[in-house]
Amino acid sequence: MNLYAIRAIYIFEMARTWRTLMESIASPILSTSLYFVVFGTAIGSRIGAIDGISYGAFIIPGLLMLSLLSESISNASFGIYFPKFTGTIYEVLSAPISPVEIILGYVGAAASKSLVIGVLILATARLFVDYEIAHPLWMISFLLLTAVTFSLFGFVIGIWADDFQKLQIIPMLVITPLTFLGGAFYSIDMLPEPWRTMTLFNPVVYLISGFRWSFYGIADVSVTVSLGMTLVFMALCVATIAWIFRTGYRLKT
Amino acid sequence: MQPIITIKGINKTYTSGFQALKDIDLEIRRGEIFALLGPNGAGKTTLISLICGIVTPSSGTVHVAGHDIVSDYRAARSTIGLVPQEVATAAFETVAATMQFSRGLFGKPRNPAYIETVLRELSLWDKRHAKIVTLSGGMKRRLMIAKALSHEPQILFLDEPTAGVDVELRRDMWAMVRRLRDSGVTIILTTHYIEEAEEMADRIGVINQGRIIVIEDKAVLMNKLGKKQLALTLQNPLERLPEELAGHRLELSADGNEIVYTFDSQAEHTGIPELLRQLGKHGIDFKDLHSSQSSLEEIFVNLVRPRP
Incomplete structure (x- = not known):
């Protein structure tokens, strides 16, 4: 195992975060705060409690997931896309590193960064609403699992993208709608049929439901199913990345 | 003496069907300066990229310092420093940080004294805290060489090292390449400037349309064909x-x-x-x-x- 290489990539990627501190950390925190002000405090005060949870507290897990997903994807995709774009990827490709080590460096850094953001958002939320965490270990596990899984997914997007537009397309056109429709702002039980059944095809539903369960002990779908679905998606990403390195897709000719 | 690089029957056909390398057999001797000459599109960069692991061979084998570049890629790649044709750097990093990054990638622990030696040798020590984006073109080129040397390689590939470089800097680079050779590093360079090969190389290989057509000691080549x-x-x-x-x-x-x-x-x-x-x-x-x-x-x- 080339630990020095993993460390080098990790430090390099984290350095980018510190260099762009405003965009990296301040902006997701600011945008989440705005959600809390608008939905949690302003509108939320006129919405009744859902399953006994005040609306402001109810949306915390969903909002956290929203940031976690988009941050993980954008960090990881940019992290690998940028060296491809500038040409510096030659150094990584010619170095004595295995694909696993490359992933540990890039995905590890992207996931760390989104975890930091997740924790900061959680702390920010405290300023607006009271909440409790019923199953802290599960909460941390979901947080970790989601950050890693979607950083892997972001890595795939970063490899696939051959221009800056493609880098944005998946997060904008797929992830954001899926998160909004995945029960970030409502319980899917509030939906009439057939929308409720259709929603079950949205993988983000399982992430948010499981995550919300770790906070309040309430869930739209069983927590085992949530965990299972997250692991399935993670396995899919790992399989895709394995294929990328085996074939050299968009990395090597 | 055992050659430091042995290339046997290498072919490379891209997915487009273009065959960039045809039946390449080549041995590079330890400690020599080998110049690979060829017109644009002859396959020089493909050959270098293939040895360094950036391009996958379609068939054939390459051994670097006795290690197969596919099955034993870690050992093989650890011995190689690559300076690609295009200047590609992480613009917003500092010189010192990018050197550390390169060294780490190749699995080497920190060694500030060695990095200082390399940066001084390439007149970049004063710029170690500068962001790469603020460096001049010539400095960036020297930085590419410094990065390639950051992990103390035995072999250095220089792909068109002096393309677009002014005369003075070119002379400096030649002097530096000679010093490197004297310190025991094997150097393989491709170049468009034939005077560069004439000035520097111990041996010359000419590649054209993916085939090596001549491999000869420079003196012999000049005598024989001149x-x-x-x-x-x-x-x-x-x-x-x-x-x-x-x-x-x-x-x-x-x-x-x-x-x-x-x-x-x-x-x-x-x-x-x-x-x-x-x-x-x-x-x-x-x-x-x-x-x-x-x-x-x-x-x-x-x-x-x-x-x-």
Whole structure:
């Protein structure tokens, strides 16, 4: 195992975060705060409690997931896309590193960064609403699992993208709608049929439901199913990345 | 001595169907400067990229320092430093940070003293805290070399190292490459500047349309393929050459003031004494003479020129 290489990539990627501190950390925190002000405090005060949870507290897990997903994807995709774009990827490709080590460096850094953001958002939320965490270990596990899984997914997007537009397309056109429709702002039980059944095809539903369960002990779908679905998606990403390195897709000719 | 790089039967066909390398066999000797010459699109960069692990071979094997580049890629790649043709750097990083990154990638622990030596050698030490984006073009190029040297490689690939570099910097780079060779590093460079190969290389390989057409010691190559000429400036212009001299490979200039004699530099008898005797016999006096040898450039152009 080339630990020095993993460390080098990790430090390099984290350095980018510190260099762009405003965009990296301040902006997701600011945008989440705005959600809390608008939905949690302003509108939320006129919405009744859902399953006994005040609306402001109810949306915390969903909002956290929203940031976690988009941050993980954008960090990881940019992290690998940028060296491809500038040409510096030659150094990584010619170095004595295995694909696993490359992933540990890039995905590890992207996931760390989104975890930091997740924790900061959680702390920010405290300023607006009271909440409790019923199953802290599960909460941390979901947080970790989601950050890693979607950083892997972001890595795939970063490899696939051959221009800056493609880098944005998946997060904008797929992830954001899926998160909004995945029960970030409502319980899917509030939906009439057939929308409720259709929603079950949205993988983000399982992430948010499981995550919300770790906070309040309430869930739209069983927590085992949530965990299972997250692991399935993670396995899919790992399989895709394995294929990328085996074939050299968009990395090597 | 065991060659440091052994390439056997390498072929590379891209998915587009374009065959960039055809049956390449090549051995690079430890400690030499090997220049790979070839016109644009000949396959120079593909060959280098393939040895370094950036391009996957379609068939054939490459061993670097005794290690197969596919099955034992870690050991093989650890010995190589690559300076690619295009300057590609992480613009917003500092010089010191990017050096540390490169060294780490190749699995080496920190060694500030060594990094300092490399940066000083390449006149970049004063810029170690500067962001790369603020460096001049020449400095960026030197930084590319510094990065390639950051992990103390045994082999250094320089892909067109002096393309677009001013004369002074080019001379500096040549001096640096020689110092590296003297310290035991094997150097493989590709270049468009034939004078560069002529100046630097111990051996020369010429690649054209994906095939290596010549591999030779520079001196031998220049001797073998080069031709020598003797030019005589005449005292009085001639209208035509005497018939007896026609058997010699002689040419009379249009104004009749100069005779040019072409001879084989490798032949035991150059034929010059005989020619001079003949000229004396015919009363042809000359006031000046000089001999010249064809440059590597001429040899190269002759080699890669499409044959009718």
